[in-house]
Amino acid sequence: MIRILTLATSAIALAGCATADAGSVVGTTTPAASDEKPAPDTMRWLYGSGEAAGASIQTWRQIADYAIAISRQRKVPQSVPLGLPAVDGGIGTPSCIKADGTTKPFAAVFDVDETVLLNTGYEYWQALTGKPFDADEWKQWADNGAGIAQPVPGAVTGLRRLREAGIAVIFNTNRNSDTAAGTIAALEAAGAGPAVHLESLFLRGDDDMGGRKDGRRATIAESHCVIAMAGDNLGDFADVFNADESAIAARRAMVARGEYAQLWGNGWFLMPNPVYGAWQHGNVGEVFPPEARWKPSPSDAPLTMGQQ
Numbered sequence: 001m002i003r004i005l006t007l008a009t010s011a012i013a014l015a016g017c018a019t020a021d022a023g024s025v026v027g028t029t030t031p032a033a034s035d036e037k038p039a040p041d042t043m044r045w046l047y048g049s050g051e052a053a054g055a056s057i058q059t060w061r062q063i064a065d066y067a068i069a070i071s072r073q074r075k076v077p078q079s080v081p082l083g084l085p086a087v088d089g090g091i092g093t094p095s096c097i098k099a100d101g102t103t104k105p106f107a108a109v110f111d112v113d114e115t116v117l118l119n120t121g122y123e124y125w126q127a128l129t130g131k132p133f134d135a136d137e138w139k140q141w142a143d144n145g146a147g148i149a150q151p152v153p154g155a156v157t158g159l160r161r162l163r164e165a166g167i168a169v170i171f172n173t174n175r176n177s178d179t180a181a182g183t184i185a186a187l188e189a190a191g192a193g194p195a196v197h198l199e200s201l202f203l204r205g206d207d208d209m210g211g212r213k214d215g216r217r218a219t220i221a222e223s224h225c226v227i228a229m230a231g232d233n234l235g236d237f238a239d240v241f242n243a244d245e246s247a248i249a250a251r252r253a254m255v256a257r258g259e260y261a262q263l264w265g266n267g268w269f270l271m272p273n274p275v276y277g278a279w280q281h282g283n284v285g286e287v288f289p290p291e292a293r294w295k296p297s298p299s300d301a302p303l304t305m306g307q308q
Helices: 032-036 041-048 050-071 120-129 135-144 155-164 177-189 214-223 248-256
Strands: 106-110 168-176 201-204 225-231 268-270
Touching (some): 041 050, 050 106, 050 225, 050 268, 120 135, 135 168, 135 177, 201 214, 214 225
Parallel strands (some): 106 168, 168 201
């Protein structure tokens, strides 16, 4: 999850909406009548549609099936490729063998927001008010959202299956490290825990790389054989994908062609998130290259009276 751009909505905050006190769950005192305001289409899909639930359940089933099958193979284990600092090309495959010759335990690594947890409470507040992302309000939510943040459909079952198969579940999120307690509480309340900071939960600020996750991935790979990764943003797999988010065509081509294209569903699993993320760049000319454009031919038919 990467909070870099706000929702594409121009709605003005409704008069009479109460502001939550510091430390409270944001938006709980808002009058129910204002709930009649239309939600953004992207939120309708991700947080309200059966299609989104089905896609998420399908992905989580694939994650568990894949990782469990890999863990049962009778051969020397191999890590899935992952973003690592100072590696040529930005993506490497760490060894699954320790210095003493023993095998590292298997692990599956997950982003948290919109991958394991749905930030329904915070996104409700944004949908209601039309406000842009606010770091202070986000921290209130991250600290106090336990019990409101719902699990992504399929996540609880998928995580349970992984743990029962002896595969460690490790979370790597860009929530700030000072929200560790709230994040742990939210994961546990949603049925996705347990999580222990710096053991099975890594957050922004745990190293000196800021929002880049490659350093944390390297730390995880030192002690575990990472056989699956899942997230809702390309940066959840390797920082190189987000090195230039404005390079729309090049970023898409890097993902959709060549060796990395082989990894989707084969160790790398992407969760749907149309609400926010690094994808929120691109004008019409950048999104639609010349070879993908079309327009209808002008009609030579005479106008009828009703068309004039």
